[in-house]
Amino acid sequence: MTHFKSNTRAQNAPLYEADMTTGFKNRETRSLPLNKIIYNDCVEAMNALPAGSVDLIFADPPYNLQLKGELHRPDNSRVDAVDNSWDQFSSFSAYDKFTNEWLKAARRILKTDGAIWVIGSYHNIFRVGTALQNQGYWILNDVVWRKSNPMPNFRGKRFTNAHETLIWASKSEGAKYTFNYEALKALNEGVQMRSDWVLPICTGHERLKDSKGEKAHPTQKPQSLLHRVLVGTTKPGDVILDPFFGTGTTGAVAKMLGRNFIGIEREAVYREFAQKRIDEIRKFDRASLEVSVSKRNEPRVPFGQLVECGMLRVGEELLSMNGRYKAKVRADGTLIGRDVRGSIHQVGAAMEGAPSCNGWTYWCFQRKGKVIPIDILRQQVRSEANKKTN
Numbered sequence: 001m002t003h004f005k006s007n008t009r010a011q012n013a014p015l016y017e018a019d020m021t022t023g024f025k026n027r028e029t030r031s032l033p034l035n036k037i038i039y040n041d042c043v044e045a046m047n048a049l050p051a052g053s054v055d056l057i058f059a060d061p062p063y064n065l066q067l068k069g070e071l072h073r074p075d076n077s078r079v080d081a082v083d084n085s086w087d088q089f090s091s092f093s094a095y096d097k098f099t100n101e102w103l104k105a106a107r108r109i110l111k112t113d114g115a116i117w118v119i120g121s122y123h124n125i126f127r128v129g130t131a132l133q134n135q136g137y138w139i140l141n142d143v144v145w146r147k148s149n150p151m152p153n154f155r156g157k158r159f160t161n162a163h164e165t166l167i168w169a170s171k172s173e174g175a176k177y178t179f180n181y182e183a184l185k186a187l188n189e190g191v192q193m194r195s196d197w198v199l200p201i202c203t204g205h206e207r208l209k210d211s212k213g214e215k216a217h218p219t220q221k222p223q224s225l226l227h228r229v230l231v232g233t234t235k236p237g238d239v240i241l242d243p244f245f246g247t248g249t250t251g252a253v254a255k256m257l258g259r260n261f262i263g264i265e266r267e268a269v270y271r272e273f274a275q276k277r278i279d280e281i282r283k284f285d286r287a288s289l290e291v292s293v294s295k296r297n298e299p300r301v302p303f304g305q306l307v308e309c310g311m312l313r314v315g316e317e318l319l320s321m322n323g324r325y326k327a328k329v330r331a332d333g334t335l336i337g338r339d340v341r342g343s344i345h346q347v348g349a350a351m352e353g354a355p356s357c358n359g360w361t362y363w364c365f366q367r368k369g370k371v372i373p374i375d376i377l378r379q380q381v382r383s384e385a386n387k388k389t390n
C-alpha cells in the first residue's frame, strides 16, 4: 500500500484515471468521465464538464479547522487531527471565496432537477449554508449525523463534538429532486426517516491504512452515511459527482449501489487509495438494487380494469373485509350494494357510514372458499405491466 505523503498532480499526469462502468449509461452520460477519478483542482475539473449533466453532488469540503498547535490526549499521545495543508485557509474570507467558487461550478453542472449534499462541522457549515442560499440553491433539509462513537473532548473545556451537519439542497426552488421516501422508511424498519441519523464514525476494517498502519486519510467518512444518502436521494444509473473525493467513499458506495460516480481529488496519494478501494468493490446485483417506491409513483389501476380483463366477473359478489357487507360488481366498474351504488371507495364508505374508505383494502372476492382482498388483483395487473415495460 502507498505510504501517506501529500502530493498534488504531476504536470503531465492524465486528468482521468480508472474505467469502471456500473453498466448503466445513456445518451446524455456518454460524454462524461463516468466512474473515473479526475486528478485536479475541483473548480477547474467541474468547469470542464458539460452543463446540466450530473444528478447529485456529494461534497465533503475542507473544514477550515484552523487548529492552533498540536492536540494531546491525557496520556500525552498526539491526537491525529486534521492539520493538512488542504484544510488551511488564510482567513474566513479566503474560505468563503473558495466555497463560492466551487458551489458555483457545482451548480452549473447539476441537472435542473439535481441536488447537492454538503457535509461539514461548526467550523464551516454555517458559511457553506449562507453561500448555498446566496447562489440560488434551495435548502431541503439539514441532517444531523450523530456519531455513536465520537472522539472525546480531551481538554475538557467544551462539549464533546459528537455530530456533523449535512445540508441537502435542490438546484433551485421548485426542482423535482429525487426522494425515495418509501426506501428510507424501509431502511428505518417501517418508520419515517428523521433528520437525525445515528451512525458510527469510520473505524475498524473499513478505515483505510497506509503501509505504517496509520490512517490513510484523516476524515474518511463511513460507508453507512453514503449508503443512506444514495439510497434515499438517487436512482440506479444516476451520475453522482464528489468534488472532494478523498479515499473515494462516495465512489465505493455508488459502485456497490449501481450508480455512476465522478470523483475529483487533488492529492495523488488519496486518489491512489481511492482507486484501489473502488477496484476491489463488487456491485450488488440488479434485483437487490431495486428499492421500495412510493405507492403514489406506481401506475394507477382503475377498478374497472379488473372487470374488463375478466379477473372479476360482472355480477360477482364482493365481501367487506370485516365480513359484514356485500356488494355486486357492475359492468362499468362500479359496485351496487343495499341502496348505494358508486366506486369501490364510495360504496365502502357508505356501508360503514364513514367519510372515506380505501376500497382496495376494504373489499374482498372469494375463490375456492378463500376470501382474498381485491388489492391482490391490482398488484397482479401492475406486475404484468412492469414485465411488459422491462
Ligand SMILES: C[S@@+](CC[C@H](N)C(=O)[O-])C[C@H]1O[C@@H](n2cnc3c(N)ncnc32)[C@H](O)[C@@H]1O
Residues within 6 Å of the ligand: 040, 041, 042, 043, 060, 061, 062, 063, 086, 217, 219, 220, 221, 222, 243, 244, 245, 246, 247, 248, 249, 250, 264, 265, 266, 267, 270
Ligand atoms: C474532507 S476530505 C474528503 C474525505 C472523503 N469524503 C472520504 O470519505 O475520504 C476533503 C478532500 O478534498 C481534497 N481537496 C481539498 N481541496 C480540493 C480542491 N480544491 N480540489 C480537489 N480536491 C480538494 C483534499 O485533498 C481531501 O482529500
